[in-house]
Amino acid sequence: MNVGFLGIQYSFGLQQSAVNPIYDFLGASPDQLPLLNLAGPLTGLFIQPIIGALSDKTWLPKLGGRRKPFFFIGALICSIALFLFPFSSSLWMAAGLLWILDAGNNTAMEPYRAFIADKLNSQQQATGFQAQSFFTGLGQTLANFSLFIFPIIFIGTTGKLPTWVFASFILGSFCSIASVWWSSHTTKEIPPSEEELKQLVSEKIKVVSPFLDIIKAIRSMPLVMWQLGLVYLFQWYALFCYWQNSSKSIALSVWNTSPQKNITLYEKAVEWTGLVNGWYNVVTFLSAFLLAYFAKKYSPKRVHFICLLFAASGFLFFPHLQNKYYLFIAITGFGIGWASMMGIPYLMVVANIPKERYGVYMGIINMMIVIPMFIQTLTFGYILKHFLNNDPRNAITFAGFLLLASAVCTLLIQSKNKVKTQNRD
Numbered sequence: 121m122n123v124g125f126l127g128i129q130y131s132f133g134l135q136q137s138a139v140n141p142i143y144d145f146l147g148a149s150p151d152q153l154p155l156l157n158l159a160g161p162l163t164g165l166f167i168q169p170i171i172g173a174l175s176d177k178t179w180l181p182k183l184g185g186r187r188k189p190f191f192f193i194g195a196l197i198c199s200i201a202l203f204l205f206p207f208s209s210s211l212w213m214a215a216g217l218l219w220i221l222d223a224g225n226n227t228a229m230e231p232y233r234a235f236i237a238d239k240l241n242s243q244q245q246a247t248g249f250q251a252q253s254f255f256t257g258l259g260q261t262l263a264n265f266s267l268f269i270f271p272i273i274f275i276g277t278t279g280k281l282p283t284w285v286f287a288s289f290i291l292g293s294f295c296s297i298a299s300v301w302w303s304s305h306t307t308k309e310i311p312p313s314e315e316e317l318k319q320l321v322s323e324k325i326k327v328v329s330p331f332l333d334i335i336k337a338i339r340s341m342p343l344v345m346w347q348l349g350l351v352y353l354f355q356w357y358a359l360f361c362y363w364q365n366s367s368k369s370i371a372l373s374v375w376n377t378s379p380q381k382n383i384t385l386y387e388k389a390v391e392w393t394g395l396v397n398g399w400y401n402v403v404t405f406l407s408a409f410l411l412a413y414f415a416k417k418y419s420p421k422r423v424h425f426i427c428l429l430f431a432a433s434g435f436l437f438f439p440h441l442q443n444k445y446y447l448f449i450a451i452t453g454f455g456i457g458w459a460s461m462m463g464i465p466y467l468m469v470v471a472n473i474p475k476e477r478y479g480v481y482m483g484i485i486n487m488m489i490v491i492p493m494f495i496q497t498l499t500f501g502y503i504l505k506h507f508l509n510n511d512p513r514n515a516i517t518f519a520g521f522l523l524l525a526s527a528v529c530t531l532l533i534q535s536k537n538k539v540k541t542q543n544r545d
Contacts, residue, residue: 133263172483194228257404267394403455431457
């Protein structure tokens with residue numbers, strides 16, 4: 121059931137590692153990047169909770185059920201945007217396509233979280249969510265390795281962009297729709313009971329319905345979700361800082377260059393960033409199921425706290441390493457943290473929310489992810505320019521300290537000590 125996450129996360133891997141270098145190739149300055157990445161936070165802020173609320177009240181058996189129609193349509197939009205992205209002739213054309221790409225990704229990903237919660241009992245949920253973490257790592261590994269391998273195979277430029285960009289994004293376009301189609305084709309949804317079906321039929325969906333559902337859900341939101349929101353404030357602000365600046369940080373620390381100084385050397389830095397980011401995703405899918413075991417044995421809170429410490433340590437060492445091979449050691453810590461971020465927090469909250477509202481609450485959790493990203497896009501350009509000397513290495517260090525703050529906030533979460541082990545009928 122999680123194979124579709126492979127294609128969705130391949131797309132996210134390209135966004136994390138390839139989109140900002142493409143902006144660089146098209147002439148963007150470092151302090152413009154946060155605003156150019158505004159698409160992700162804004163589309164996630166609105167689309168995921170709305171899709172979640174709609175999917176809670178949907179049952180379309182001819183189109184697959186409750187969640188599958190939404191993540192298939194999202195994957196189709198994503199696939200088209202990925203195919204068109206390399207043909208961007210200007211900075212703002214690329215930014216516009218990123219908005220469409222993010223809309224598709226968010227439409228596809230939100231129902232997937234609820235899909236896992238729908239299908240699995242409490243004993244299986246730790247493995248189910250960490251399976252998504254596994255496919256997150258695998259999909260993003262393939263995306264990042266393509267950024268290293270394809271420049272060797274596809275040499276030269278096509279228009280304003282290197283030819284390897286076309287190869288990576290076209291492959292991503294195929295993976296997105298093919299993997300989601302496979303999951304939709306091979307995994308059936310659990311049909312609602314007769315009582316649930318009568319309630320779905322009786323509740324007519326109006327334009328304002330999802331918005332009212334979101335407001336009601338926020339008002340009755342359990343305390344653990346508010347506490348997780350504080351963790352996410354620091355955590356996701358930090359991650360956006362890393363993804364926007366990792367290529368330029370490596371270019372400066374290893375090659376002592378930038379896009380403005382030497383574009384050829386900078387391309388090498390982008391290639392190496394793809395390999396480094398690919399490695400942290402390898403660590404993610406290798407450690408995902410081990411974290412599920414620890415979450416069951418101890419508690420999701422303890423596991424997430426320790427993983428955030430690993431991630432913070434990696435970011436603090438990362439910008440100071442001049443040997444490009446040592447970067448793999450530093451980023452290993454983030455790979456462990458990323459494995460936790462993609463699955464463990466959902467275990468902290470899933471036992472505290474009603475089954476019939478999984479969709480809207482998973483969407484609200486995503487709002488907690490994208491609001492820090494939105495704040496980052498609006499504020500970090502100023503911080504980078506006026507306080508961090510417009511130096512991407514300082515941005516990575518700043519992200520490391522934010523992850524330390526996130527780890528401390530994790531300790532404040534009041535959740536159940538262990539993942540529930542009883543079966544759910």
